[in-house]
Amino acid sequence: MQIKEIPNANNVKNLKPIKEKQDIYIPDIKDENICRRNGGIYVLAGSGGSGKTSLLLSMMKSKDYYRGKFHNIYYFCPPCSMDSVKNHPFVNHDKNYEQLTVDDLEDIYQELSEKNKDKKIEKKSKKEKHNGFESEEEIISEDDEEPEIEYSCIIIDDMADSLKDKNIQKQLSRMMIKARHIKCMFIFTLQSYYYFPKILRKQITYCSIFKCKNVEEWQSISKELLALNKDNGQILYDYLFDEPYVHLDIDTINNNLYKNFNKLELLNK
Numbered sequence: 001m002q003i004k005e006i007p008n009a010n011n012v013k014n015l016k017p018i019k020e021k022q023d024i025y026i027p028d029i030k031d032e033n034i035c036r037r038n039g040g041i042y043v044l045a046g047s048g049g050s051g052k053t054s055l056l057l058s059m060m061k062s063k064d065y066y067r068g069k070f071h072n073i074y075y076f077c078p079p080c081s082m083d084s085v086k087n088h089p090f091v092n093h094d095k096n097y098e099q100l101t102v103d104d105l106e107d108i109y110q111e112l113s114e115k116n117k118d119k120k121i122e123k124k125s126k127k128e129k130h131n132g133f134e135s136e137e138e139i140i141s142e143d144d145e146e147p148e149i150e151y152s153c154i155i156i157d158d159m160a161d162s163l164k165d166k167n168i169q170k171q172l173s174r175m176m177i178k179a180r181h182i183k184c185m186f187i188f189t190l191q192s193y194y195y196f197p198k199i200l201r202k203q204i205t206y207c208s209i210f211k212c213k214n215v216e217e218w219q220s221i222s223k224e225l226l227a228l229n230k231d232n233g234q235i236l237y238d239y240l241f242d243e244p245y246v247h248l249d250i251d252t253i254n255n256n257l258y259k260n261f262n263k264l265e266l267l268n269k
Contacts, residue, residue: 026151026185028069033261034059035187035206037253038151039180044247045193046210051245052189053085053157055208060155061089070185071150074108076100077157100162102171108154109175112182115150152184160195163188169197176203193221208247225250226257236266 029036046052059065060073075090076097082088090096097104154175162168176186190196193209194217207225212218215237222233240248240259249258257264 023149026069029066031064031261033249033256033258033263034065035185035251037205038183038185040185040205041176041179041200041203042185042187043193043196043204043207044187044189044210045191045196045207046247047191047213050210051247052208052210053081054245055247056155056157056187056189057085057089066153069151070153072112072152074152074154075157076104076155076159078159081158100156100159100168102167105168105171105175109171109178109182112152112184113178149183152182153187154184155187155189157187157189158191160190160192163190163195163197169199173199173203176200179203192217205253206249206251208249210245210247211241225252232266 023038025036026038035042044052044056061067072095073093074095074097075093076099077090079098082091082096156163163172172186175182175184179186188196192213193207196204209221209225212221218237219230219233222228222236226233226236228236236248240246246260249261250256251258257266
């Protein structure tokens, strides 16, 4: 097969990308090896006791990771899972949900969709209120300023049974498609990667995989997410899971792999 490219009369390279108001990455998250994308969909999967919940809660408590990086955090977690953790950091959180429902998700979606609109209205009202005390230059300057962007996070912790509900899947899919525009990261913890519904898997931007219960599950994951054959998948498995609480981290957007957030390079012999 031979390929011939016929140049366009217009120079496509001169087209400039649009400039968006929101950031590609959430501000102040400096570690480039973790999930930090605005609108990121982050899945942590591992069997009970593998360390996935400990990792998530440690990241939420650490200023080096997610602490103080979100304006709003919505935390979904069954009471039994919450009670199993000593000094749970979300026990007194003001946005806790014991059940995952379509109504609660829709309320959050509407709230996040309206937040920046409300800020614009508030800013306009404030300017009008003090208009008599401002110079023309100050008014113009204020008009040019962009309202502060609020970044949010929805955590759905250990709710695999609720994720089986088709209506919840549809609602989450609707929200996740717009995740970047509503400036919201989604984080899920599950006891198996395959507990995450198929309809949502293609939207994953980052995942942390802990040691699987059986080799068959690992082989499926390595084939689906990493496009590795059986032999190379086994080599990676043996390298990764040499001690407890280790996790493989996969950036599906940039196709980067990490072990405990340390970057890996797979070299062909």
